[in-house]
Amino acid sequence: MRLASAFAIGLIFGLGISVSGMIDPAKVLNFFDLAGTWDPSLAFVMAGALAVAIPGYRLVLGRPLPTLAPRFELPDTRRIDQRLILGSAAFGIGWGIAGYCPGGALPALGTGEPSVFVFIAALIVGMLAARWLQTRGPARKPA
Template sequence: MRLLVTYAIGLIFGIGISVSGMINPAKVLNFFDIAGSWDPSLAFVMGGALAVTFLGYRLVLSRSAPVMGPEFQLPTKRDLDPKLIGGSALFGVGWGIAGFCPGGALPALGTGRFEVAIFVAALIAGILLARAIQSTMRRRNTDAPA
């Protein structure tokens, strides 16, 4: 049942991303081109997503526990650290250059376009590289003399 619910959620998300045009990098890049062929429709997509998320969190978190798990797993860290700021900046620059974000690229794989496959491959490589760097840094910190 959990797998079926997960699949349904992913399907609804993918359909929403596709219908909103976020799988089209030209539409995304036109949103960022304020001085040129600006397309404000992405702002309405984001605004709608924020409204649904705001209401959804209020509804879901009013329950004592989630439907598919024993407890809610919410982040506890609330401070802005260099990793968060740097990662956010890198995400924004990558989105502005490629016209894809991970949420839009995965459903776009269904289009069969070569550039989407390249983006997703680079995304996976970046995730693996970041994990390797973090692992190396953790090992160095635990091996360092006190």
């Protein structure tokens, strides 16, 4: 049941990204081009996502337990550290350069555009490199 639920949620998300046009990297890049061909539609997509997510979180987290899991899986720290800052910067820089974020790139695979496949390949290499660096980095203290 958890797999079916995850599939349905991913399908709805992918359809939303596709319908909103956010699988088009030019549309996303135009949002960042304030001095040129600025396109505010990404802000409306984000606002719509927040309008659904905020009440959704309040509704779900008001329950004693999730429906399909033994407990809620929430972050256990609010600490802003170097790892969080560097990861956020890498995400933002990659998004600004490529026009894809991981959530938008997966549904964009259906377009068959070669740039999407290059992005996904780079994403996988980056994830593997990050995991490799984590295992070989300085000893980490538990939070």
